[in-house]
Amino acid sequence: MEPIESEGRTVAEAVDAALKKSGLRRDQVEVAVLQEAASGFLGIGAKPARVSLTEKRWGPDSPAPSPCTPRAARPAPRPSAPPRSAAPPRPVPLPRNLPPKPSAPSLSLNAPPPAPKPAVRQPSRAPREKSSRASAPLSASAAQQACAKAQQLVEEMLKLMSIAAPTVSTSWDADMERVKAVVESQDAPQLVGHDGRVLESLQFLATLILSRGDADSTSVQVDALSYWEKKERAILDAALLSIESVKATGKPVRLEPMDASMRRLIHRTYASSPHITTSSEGEGPWRKIVIRPKNQ
Template identity: 30%
Template sequence: MESKEIFFGANVEEAIAAGLAALGLSRDQVEVEVLDEGSPGFLGLGARPARVRVTPVTPPEPEVAVMPAVTEPSPPPEEPDLEEVARSVVGELLGQMGIAAEVHARHAEPESEGEIPPLILDVRGEEAESLIGRRGETLAAFQHIVRLVVGRRMGGRFNLVIDVNGYKRQRERSLRRLAQRMAEKAVRTGRTVRLEPMPAYERRIVHLTLRDHPDVTTESVGEGRRRRVTIIPRKG
């Protein structure tokens, strides 16, 4: 409850000073209301003292700083898994084509140290045979579409290989035998052997097959769909 006191003095300043002294407060700790400024009268006649009401000022409640609620930082979003996304895309496309099949994933052998090998998706099922096409042309187109969709979802470009019922595995065995025969021919004749144009995945198989061959080296030449592997005999 506020304490209001009335103090007197010969003038307003003296009345205020009397109030401050009585309350033991400073000027900025009180509110002063002048009730009567007083009058000196005339020759001492009719004089009256000044009157003031001095009220201590209630100090404001200290503001309590409201600390913002501390929330646990959200964990960073997980990086999408390439294998999971790729299998999902292949499954969706097969479903839209009305083809019932299973999709299995594996990684190819790296061509060199530090290389990220391609992810191979094996599509298995009787109905999946229609995906191969003449000399694998339909399969190549399907693979291209899968790469585009996966790249868009993952935000990058990724080396994906689609196989159907082991078609490319059989082709791989055939290419490895071809690479060995052509390497022998290059060594025997001392001349460079040029293979037929191949897609990147098949050229890669030839390079891997002859990577450690003591008598030949390999090199890809040409552009686009006419790019092929050359097998070159080592000199000396």
């Protein structure tokens, strides 16, 4: 058979066209690529792919394979020999001179029951008691010294915050045992911030630094625009209404959750009340004041 040439847009199309011309299968021919396809630039210089097909030559003793010739069936696998039975395990010799096993005690209906073991009494832990020892109030000289330190500390903190022309005045609050620092400045609204968060952070840092190295901590309250004064007055008014409700109904009343400084204010204000008692319950930001009648 003479070689057959064919063209196409790709080499595969050229090969298919040549196979149709020859009437042979792909495994019966050898393909030679005469020219690769080129797309050119905008269709200019485009060239088709050209291939040449040649029929494969087979020797006289090995005719060309026919597609209809089935493959030789594989011989069936030989049945495997049955597994050999394992030899029974040899008995392990026991050592001699072993003590005899203790025999189980015989149960008798008339035998008295065994005596119970004496119970070991665990030492009971004493319940923790809350310390009722109140901290001794500061002397006049110590309170004056704490006010001076707090004033200097708050002024330095305000300068670091770039507060315009701050003026700090301090005084000792004997009822709450704390230093009250009042700030006056044209930037006072920035100190109050949102819900007094800036003031709360200032007094937390001032209390932490002022109490460093002392056995008893001295609280500092930093106020501006009478923010804490107004809030404490509102808290005490709400507590007073709840106290009147407790007196009328004899049932406990729970206030809204509040921070530690506000709870401390209520505890100290009504500590000597003859009609009610105050306590705190809850955890974290949900901790609240509970007002109960005195007889409960």
